[in-house]
Amino acid sequence: MAPVKLGLVGIGKIARDQHLPSLSRSADFDLVAAASRNAGVEGVASFASTGEMLDAMPEIEAVSLCMPPQARHRVAAEALARGRHVMLEKPPGATLSEVEHLAGLAASNGVSLFATWHSRHAPGVEPARDWLAGKRIRKMTVTWKEDVRHWHPGQDWIFEAGGLGVFDPGINALSIVTKILPFPIWLTDASLTFPENRQAPIAADLVFAGPEDVSVEATFDFRQIGPQTWDIIVETDQGVLKLSMGGAVLRIDGEEQAMPPEAEYDGLYARFAALIAAGGSEVDLAPLRHVADAFLLGRRQVTEPFFFDPPAGA
Structure with missing residues (x-):
């Protein structure tokens, strides 16, 4: 099959760090255009909006959306409605309902919708899932701590309503948890810490329950300085599994397992191509549902103001 002609929407940090390198390696897609209010991509046609891009280039067959979640629904709905x-x-969106609406639009227009979870494509995730199958899981501990100033420099949208705050990285952990556990879990307790000048949390502590009295606890924090922490530890009746570095490193009873190199976004685009070829969609909302439950159930704690560039004298 000929490569799918693709337009990339939202040319920010994640597009430049991940999407563009993966697209340059992909034999499945041909990047022909970009749409962004403030940036373009060298060597392809650039437009200020998705509508303008699709009007000018009707040959575009697919779009990949990299803008913040608050703005994504309108753009995705327009693209799906235009086939x-x-x-x-x-x-995948700011709310569960808007993503469910997109799934319905994709089905009614006969096109594919892929709600991605890039951390599920980390090299240790599938082996971890396979190892846990059939074992009695007693406890899972998730620690996801990173420096928001490093990963989202100056990106105030992440602390606005709908930006998710610390759940922007925390949802990566939840995407792995919901992939590797062989049973569902549900939230029973949550504490969310909000800077007094922000609308989204900077830290969260979550407790989940599951079958057979399994214990699942998660701690997320956007204030980590120095080495970053992305760990999931699972205690079972047959040993202890540890995923670290966001799923790139897998240890069983302390012994590191051989893993292929990290290629999360290469995996995403390969999966998107497979869905298009099969005429299918993939929209798993489990990670986002857990985040929504945390906002519903969580106790609100208030902490000091947060600034990307601390005021003079602070």
Whole structure:
């Protein structure tokens, strides 16, 4: 099959760090255009909006959306209604309802919708899932701590309503948890810490329950300085599994397992191509549902103001 002609929407940090390198390696897609209010991509046609891009280039078959979640629904709905396949960065939207609406639009227009969870494509995730199958899981501990100033420099949208705050990285952990556990879990307790000048949390502590009295606890924090922490530890009746570095490193009872190199976004685009070829969609909302439950159930704690560039004298 000829490569799918693709337009990339939202040319920010994640597009430049991940999407563009993966697209340059992909034999499945031909990047022909970009749409962004403030940036373009060298060597392809650039437009200020998705509508302008699709009007000018009707040959575009698919779009990949990298803008913040608050703005994604309108753009995705327009593309789906115009018969284009759509790939969504995580989280797939600002609310569950809007993503469910997109899934319905994709089905009614006969196109593919792919709500991606890039951390599920980390090299240790599938082996971890396979190892846990058939074992009695007693406890899972998730620690996801990173420096928001490093990963989202100056990106105030992440602390606005709908930006998810610390759940923007935390949902990556939840995407792995819901992939590797062989049973469902549900939230029983949550504490969310909000800077007094922000609308989204900077830290969260979550407790989940599951079958057979399994214990699942998660701690997320956007204030980590120095080495970053992305760990999931699972205690079972047959040993202890540890995923670290966001799923790139897998240890069983302390022994590191051989893993292929990290290629999360290469995996995403390969999966998107497979969905288009099969005429299918993939929209798993489990990670986003857990985040929504945390906002519903969580106790609100208030902490000091947060600034990307601390005020003079602070």
